[in-house]
Amino acid sequence: MREHWDNCVTHFDNRARSFIAEFFAEPSRRCFLVAGAGFDPRSQIIPASLANAMGDNLHAMFIREERGEASAVLKKAADANEANLRSLIKNSQVVPITIFDPSDNATIGGNQIASALRNVELPNGVTDVILDMSALSMGIAFPAAKLLLAIAESSEELNFHVMLASNPELDASIVGEPAERVLTVRGFAGNSGAEQDVPKARIWLPQLAKSKKGSLDQIKASLTDLYKVCPILPFPARDPRRADTLIEEFGEQIRGDWQVDARDYMYVSERNPLDSYRSIEMLKKRYDKTVDGIFEPQIILSPVGSKVMAAGAMMAAIKHDLTVQYVEALRYDISPEAADADEMDIVHIWLHGPIYAGFQ
Structure with a gap:
């Protein structure tokens, strides 16, 4: 299907x-x-x-x-x-x-x-x-x-x-003012099948985006039993240095609490949602195969940035019953230079x- x-x-x-x-x-x-x-x-x-x-x-x-x-x-x-x-x-x-x-x-x-x-x-x-x-x-x-x-x-x-x-x-x-609660998007709780008699091992895929540090920190603080954090970065992108700028902005998290290995970044096209979809699907298939019978795998998505990349993540979440977590915005503001x-x-x-x- x-x-x-x-x-x-x-x-x-x-x-x-x-x-x-x-x-x-x-x-x-x-x-x-x-x-x-x-x-x-x-x-x-x-x-x-x-x-x-x-x-x-x-x-x-x-x-x-x-x-x-x-x-x-x-x-x-x-x-x-x-x-x-x-x-x-x-x-x-x-x-x-x-x-x-x-x-x-x-x-x-x-x-x-x-x-x-x-x-x-x-x-x-x-x-x-x-x-x-x-x-x-x-x-x-x-x-x-x-x-x-x-x-x-x-x-x-x-x-x-x-x-x-x-x-x-x-x-x-x-820019949204984040609410206090971390939420699961309605219909995207994930892992609807029977619980397995093995420990959970979660991979979190936060989509890095400008001015989203507060929201992503809230989501990370709510997660337990994290096996890996694999940040999703836009590349290729309209601005060729956008990924580098985001790594710099999130440097404290990447080097600190998130403990991101350089091999764990995911680079997906800022223009084509199928690139995001295929990358997440490939990661899931490989991860499921690797931990089969040892851990119960769970992939958690937080597509808080580019809407194109988020659309691909949405497709992967629907097809593979993945969890999507976010922080709702209490209110928005928009830059005059938008x-x-x-x-x-x-x-x-x-x-x-x-x-x-x-x-x-």
């Missing part, structure tokens, strides 16, 4: 734009889009491209993540994005998702998105379901992807696509559909 993911259909940048303009313009296409409607400047890129191609054949559910008291600047940006998205796609609704329970500050966003998608009614004759991860947080995008994939896999005719507009510099310029929409890379991943009918 899902063996086609190793070489699934992907498109990047101009080819992705051409694919959207040609494939989704076919009169027989009828699509349901799930995307973010927050302050993130990426929120309009994919919906606008799809709306231009499809017109009234496009239906959408826009997720508005609510986190306590947002700054006036971000609220204004989110309101503007929401209004533009509503005007772009007539057949659309905006669903507010409360991330934290106001009574006790418990994280409830994952449960809320699950409830919203379980109750959704797809348009009659829908052919394609699309998740745009561009402006969604990990705690919302990952559960949404898993649920939408399950809906698509229950049909022989339904396609499921993941798309995103990516800019690593923008990811770095959006990248604009003209600097975005576009990624399309075709995860499921009749095109893969020959795979088992």
Whole structure:
């Protein structure tokens, strides 16, 4: 199952734009889009491209993540994005998702998105379901992807696509204030099989990203029985020195508490999510084989940086039932020098559909 993911259909940048303009313009296409409607400047890129191609054949559910008291600047940006998205796609609704329970500050966003998608009614004759991860947080995008994939896999005719507009510099310029609790992403607890009568040996794969030291330190402090820490670094990357800069930023952790061996770094493409997916899958297969009968292996992912790399980690977590841990953001701030929409890379991943009918 899902063996086609190793070489699934992907498109990047101009080819992705051409694919959207040609494939989704076919009169027989009828699509349901799930995307973010927050302050993130990426929120309009994919919906606008799809709306231009499809017109009234496009239906959408826009997720508005609510986190306590947002700054006036971000609220204004989110309101503007929401209004533009509503005007772009007539057949659309905006669903507010409360991330934290106001009574006790418990994280409830994952449960809320699950409830919203379980109750959704797809348009009659829908052919394609699309998740745009561009402006969604990990705690919302990952559960949404898993649920939408399950809906698509229950049909022989339904396609499921993941798309995103990516800019690593923008990811770095959006800084979240971390909450106090380390969380497991809803639906990504991992190791759902029977407990083995051997000790656990965990490998933690933190995705290093600018300004994420606090969150990753919290996650590391919560983990026990760690066998190894294998940091994931972006290479090749748009900035050729990005990996070196991150190693320097995380130097204290790498040399200290994390005890990272130079051979344990994982380098994955900042542009292609399949590189991240394949690297994690290969590590899992080798690790399972190495410790078979001696330890119960467990791989824990923390994809807190580039959304492209996170999408590949999400695919690996879904296919191999891996644990995903993160720290939810209480609120966000964005640098005034954040990248604009003209600097975005576009990624399309075709995860499921009749095109893969020959795979088992």
